[in-house]
Amino acid sequence: DGGITQSPKYLFRKEGQNVTLSCEQNLNHDAMYWYRQDPGQGLRLIYYSQIVNDFQKGDIAEGYSVSREKKESFPLTVTSAQKNPTAFYLCASSLNLGGRDTQYFGPGTRLTVL
Amino acid sequence: QKEVEQDPGPLSVPEGAIVSLNCTYSNSAFQYFMWYRQYSRKGPELLMYTYSSGNKEDGRFTAQVDKSSKYISLFIRDSQPSDSATYLCAMIVLSGGSYIPTFGRGTSLIVHP
Numbered sequence: 001d002g003g004i005t006q007s008p009k010y011l012f013r014k015e016g017q018n019v020t021l022s023c024e025q026n027l028n029h030d031a032m033y034w035y036r037q038d039p040g041q042g043l044r045l046i047y048y049s050q051i052v053n054d055f056q057k058g059d060i061a062e063g064y065s066v067s068r069e070k071k072e073s074f075p076l077t078v079t080s081a082q083k084n085p086t087a088f089y090l091c092a093s094s095l096n097l098g099g100r101d102t103q104y105f106g107p108g109t110r111l112t113v114l
Numbered sequence: 115q116k117e118v119e120q121d122p123g124p125l126s127v128p129e130g131a132i133v134s135l136n137c138t139y140s141n142s143a144f145q146y147f148m149w150y151r152q153y154s155r156k157g158p159e160l161l162m163y164t165y166s167s168g169n170k171e172d173g174r175f176t177a178q179v180d181k182s183s184k185y186i187s188l189f190i191r192d193s194q195p196s197d198s199a200t201y202l203c204a205m206i207v208l209s210g211g212s213y214i215p216t217f218g219r220g221t222s223l224i225v226h227p
Contacts, residue, residue: 040122042202042219043158090157103215105157
């Protein structure tokens with residue numbers, strides 16, 4: 001899992017509630033990413049950030065929001081607008097944005113909507 | 115059609131077998147190719163990384179890229195039960211000044227004793 005921590009490991013949410021997933025890295029990486037993984041779907045990019053106070057939408061950003069106020073932190077908020085939020089959420093970081101640099105993944109957070 | 119196609123399996127093999135995992139892709143602009151291993155309920159970890167056609171070997175693992183056929187493979191020699199995991203291929207293309215990774219669906223591998 002490298003130097004990336006995600007919390008909590010398991011999260012349960014009632015419908016209509018917003019929840020925030022934590023992602024912290026101590027690798028001094030510039031870029032951070034959020035992915036969603038569903039069974040048989042692989043990893044789908046939600047948001048990514050190359051530098052502090054800047055982030056870009058990925059392929060499935062609707063219903064999610066992020067912030068990047070500190071280099072080491074990239075929290076993801078799953079809003080009530082996300083219609084099917086139950087999934088495994090993975091945070092990753094890299095020294096630069098993709099390319100020759102390796103992405104390091106956190107251990108993931110499994111979100112279940114009750 | 116997805117940009118990256120990967121058979122989800124499961125692929126079941128006996129211990130000691132040679133395993134071949136494959137991905138095809140449609141975007142000829144992909145420049146970098148990676149294989150990740152993901153154990154159940156864990157984050158993926160990078161196994162192999164390459165950016166040119168040909169073979170790259172690391173211990174029991176060999177990554178093969180054929181850009182002309184848009185096809186990449188991961189071979190595992192002398193497979194072990196501990197190799198049982200989901201293997202994800204990933205590819206990167208330069209997009210708008212940023213490198214955006216695209217992942218395959220993952221292939222579930224089961225190595226039985």
